[in-house]
Amino acid sequence: MNYDLRTATDIYAMAKVQQWFAAIPNIPPKVRMQCNLVLVEIFTNVVCYAHADLPEDTPIDLLVITDNQGLELHIWDFGAPFDLRREVEHQRDRHEKALENLDDLPTGGRGLMITDSIADQLEYMRLPDGRNHFRMRKNFSPSLDADAAQPTEHT
Numbered sequence: 001m002n003y004d005l006r007t008a009t010d011i012y013a014m015a016k017v018q019q020w021f022a023a024i025p026n027i028p029p030k031v032r033m034q035c036n037l038v039l040v041e042i043f044t045n046v047v048c049y050a051h052a053d054l055p056e057d058t059p060i061d062l063l064v065i066t067d068n069q070g071l072e073l074h075i076w077d078f079g080a081p082f083d084l085r086r087e088v089e090h091q092r093d094r095h096e097k098a099l100e101n102l103d104d105l106p107t108g109g110r111g112l113m114i115t116d117s118i119a120d121q122l123e124y125m126r127l128p129d130g131r132n133h134f135r136m137r138k139n140f141s142p143s144l145d146a147d148a149a150q151p152t153e154h155t
Contacts (some may be wrong), residue, residue: 001063001065001066001067002063002065003020003063003064003065003066004062004063004064005017005020005026005061005062005063006055006059006060006061006062007059007060007062008049008056008058008059008060009046009051009054009055009057009058009059009060010056011044011047011048012046013047014040014043015026015060016151017039017043018036018039019042019153020062021035021036021039021064021105022036024064024066024071026063026066026068027140028140031070031071031138031140034118034138035073035118035138036069036117037114037118037135038072038073038114038115038118038138039048039062039080040113041070041071041111041112041114041115042075042111042115042134043062043075044111045058045112046060046075046077047060047109048080049077049079049099050080050132051076051077051078052077052079052081052140054078056137058078060075060076060077061074061076062074062075062155063075066139069139069140069141070120070137070138070140071135071137071138072135072137072138073127073135073136074133074134074135075133076127076131076132076134077131077132077134078130078131078132079132081126081132082124083111084122084123084124086117088112088113089105089114091112092113102126107128108123109151111134113135118136118138119136119138120133120137120138120139121136121137122136122137123135123136
């Protein structure tokens with residue numbers, strides 16, 4: 001099933017976005033909690049960074065596609081593109097170094113790193129129409145490959 005929403009570039013639209021996501025049926029509670037965190041992180045990044053210099057009426061389009069195995073979260077924005085993999089690695093490096101001295105641990109800048117750890121698949125690309133497209137896939141249960149990789153006990 002497909003569930004879509006268009007909202008303005010407004011941090012106060014977060015309540016509307018979360019209500020919309022909460023109303024999507026048949027998402028297991030743990031997956032819903034994890035994906036809601038990703039939704040909040042990415043939506044906040046779009047509003048606060050990607051669309052910071054754009055008019056408030058600049059649209060942000062959201063789409064959730066569900067099937068029996070999982071869900072896909074799609075977000076389209078009009079901000080400047082960035083290198084997702086490079087930014088995730090930058091956040092990881094920054095936080096690993098900060099762990100050496102907990103007083104230096106940043107309070108922010110972890111959203112993409114968290115998103116990467118939650119997602120089963122993660123993509124970000126610039127589209128020909130000038131928008132950016134964020135796509136995350138989250139499976140409802142561990143993949144068969146992960147199950148096959150688990151050691152089995154022989155009796």
